[in-house]
Amino acid sequence: xxxxxxxxxxxxxxxxxxxxxxxxxxxxxxxxxxxxxxxxxxxxxxxxxxxxxxxxxxxxxxxxxxxxxxxxxxxxxxxxxxxxxxxxxxxxxxxxxxxxxxxxxxxxxxxxxxxxxxxxxxxxxxxxxxxxxxxxxxxxxxxxxxxxxxxxxxxxxxxxxxxxxxxxxxxxxxxxxxxxxxxxxxxxxxxxxxxxxxxxxxxxxxxxxxxx
Amino acid sequence: xxxxxxxxxxxxxxxxxxxxxxxxxxxxxxxxxxxxxxxxxxxxxxxxxxxxxxxxxxxxxxxxxxxxxxxxxxxxxxxxxxxxxxxxxxxxxxxxxxxxxxxxxxxxxxxxxxxxxxxxxxxxxxxxxxxxxxxxxxxxxxxxxxxxxxxxxxxxxxxxxxxxxxxxxxxxxxxxxxxxxxxxxxxxxxxxxxxxxxxxxxxxxxxxxxxx
DNA sequence: ACACTACTGTTATAAATTAAACAGCGTAAA
DNA sequence: TTTACGCTGTTTAATTTATAACAGTAGTGT
Numbered sequence: 001x002x003x004x005x006x007x008x009x010x011x012x013x014x015x016x017x018x019x020x021x022x023x024x025x026x027x028x029x030x031x032x033x034x035x036x037x038x039x040x041x042x043x044x045x046x047x048x049x050x051x052x053x054x055x056x057x058x059x060x061x062x063x064x065x066x067x068x069x070x071x072x073x074x075x076x077x078x079x080x081x082x083x084x085x086x087x088x089x090x091x092x093x094x095x096x097x098x099x100x101x102x103x104x105x106x107x108x109x110x111x112x113x114x115x116x117x118x119x120x121x122x123x124x125x126x127x128x129x130x131x132x133x134x135x136x137x138x139x140x141x142x143x144x145x146x147x148x149x150x151x152x153x154x155x156x157x158x159x160x161x162x163x164x165x166x167x168x169x170x171x172x173x174x175x176x177x178x179x180x181x182x183x184x185x186x187x188x189x190x191x192x193x194x195x196x197x198x199x200x201x202x203x204x205x206x207x208x209x210x211x212x
Numbered sequence: 213x214x215x216x217x218x219x220x221x222x223x224x225x226x227x228x229x230x231x232x233x234x235x236x237x238x239x240x241x242x243x244x245x246x247x248x249x250x251x252x253x254x255x256x257x258x259x260x261x262x263x264x265x266x267x268x269x270x271x272x273x274x275x276x277x278x279x280x281x282x283x284x285x286x287x288x289x290x291x292x293x294x295x296x297x298x299x300x301x302x303x304x305x306x307x308x309x310x311x312x313x314x315x316x317x318x319x320x321x322x323x324x325x326x327x328x329x330x331x332x333x334x335x336x337x338x339x340x341x342x343x344x345x346x347x348x349x350x351x352x353x354x355x356x357x358x359x360x361x362x363x364x365x366x367x368x369x370x371x372x373x374x375x376x377x378x379x380x381x382x383x384x385x386x387x388x389x390x391x392x393x394x395x396x397x398x399x400x401x402x403x404x405x406x407x408x409x410x411x412x413x414x415x416x417x418x419x420x421x422x423x424x
Numbered sequence: 425a426c427a428c429t430a431c432t433g434t435t436a437t438a439a440a441t442t443a444a445a446c447a448g449c450g451t452a453a454a
Numbered sequence: 455t456t457t458a459c460g461c462t463g464t465t466t467a468a469t470t471t472a473t474a475a476c477a478g479t480a481g482t483g484t
Binding site: 012014017018021022025026029046047048083084085086090092098099100102103104106107108111113114115153154156177178179180184185186193194195196197198199200201202203204205206207208209210211212 | 224226229230233234237238241258259260295296297298302304310311312314315316318319320323325326327365366368389390391392396397398405406407408409410411412413414415416417418419420421422423424
Binding site: 251252253263267268270271276277280281282283 | 430431432433434
């Protein structure tokens with residue numbers, strides 16, 4: 001199984017990264033159902049895209065199949081992991097332990113991943129100090145110390161929009177590198193922190209627009 | 213207040229639609245706080261984009277301000293509404309009444325919108341037949357009849373991934389026009405139904421990738 | 425009135441993303 | 455064997471999206 005080392009994946013397109021994550025999730029299902037090989041057009045139709053796009057994405061990450069029987073599922077999964085995953089597991093905190101946060105946390109617990117939600121934060125006395133959805137819940141005021149304790153690198157914001165702004169400073173100070181923001185208020189983080197804003201109402205309004 | 217009718221917004225870019233939704237949400241907040249006018253660069257900085265992009269988006273929808281005091285907030289809100297909203301309110305159903313669904317439903321109840329979540333579906337006997345998060349919950353087996361009853365046009369899928377596939381047929385049969393899919397399994401809907409797949413793990417993996 | 429400033433609306437350019445075209449090669453059938 | 459087929463990997467083109475450049479104009483202060 002000789003493998004030619006291709007150009008290092010210096011900077012992959014944003015969309016390709018998203019699709020790689022989706023490919024992997026689908027491939028894991030294939031593997032679980034005992035499937036060992038898959039063609040590009042099969043993977044494509046599962047995602048509603050073209051086979052060309054799949055092959056191009058895989059080309060960009062330097063993946064090459066040995067056979068003409070399609071891609072080896074297991075090999076491809078670990079190859080994508082080389083791209084997406086960091087060498088060590090990344091610790092994630094979730095701030096605002098409401099329904100959305102509990103849904104997200106449970107969902108993550110189901111999947112094995114290099115990303116682990118290890119701490120949550122809230123201001124509700126009924127949650128603080130206990131385990132919620134399987135992880136400890138601390139008071140939001142203690143974020144900086146607890147984040148250091150748990151070596152938090154990423155943060156998910158699922159708290160009420162009005163309360164989000166006051167978390168920007170502690171999150172920044174704690175050395176967090178990336179933020180997934182479900183809040184409807186855009187937040188002014190320093191430029192070196194990667195922020196993904198994500199509003200569910202926008203999604204539904206988009207569906208409404210394009211479905212007519 | 214003379215208004216020149218511009219070219220009809222035949223087909224707007226996907227990204228512009230998303231931003232319009234975000235603009236409006238921000239504008240509504242401004243209005244609530246008593247603000248009547250806003251400059252493009254203000255709106256831009258709130259969203260972490262450039263003023264040019266804001267102006268270009270507004271140009272695409274044919275919006276023009278009368279004054280040099282910035283955009284009139286109220287006028288712009290209703291103008292965006294003309295683009296995004298359908299004339300009548302659209303009824304939405306949510307399938308799988310777990311934590312995520314309850315979060316989404318509560319969130320929607322807070323905002324006034326032309327999109328209304330009016331029915332939910334589940335298979336859990338503790339939910340079926342009752343009101344959950346303020347809306348009636350029916351058994352998933354009765355989807356087609358209940359959807360017709362409530363004139364459902366859009367559907368949000370928040371049920372376990374394994375159970376999603378068997379909802380495709382009834383949803384299609386019920387004449388639903390758009391789907392927001394939080395399930396991790398891509399679903400094979402007919403092409404004339406607009407589907408937005410949306411996986412939270414993908415989002416977080418993307419944040420993880422670009423934050424290093 | 426006059427120049428000046430600051431903002432908008434539009435056009436032009438560049439970058440990112442997707443789709444198409446095509447060459448190479450292993451496999452399988454005749 | 456050899457011919458045809460189908461799938462991959464790469465290059466090229468097209469499309470979409472974002473950025474930049476610029477012209478026009480209401481307001482402001484002198």
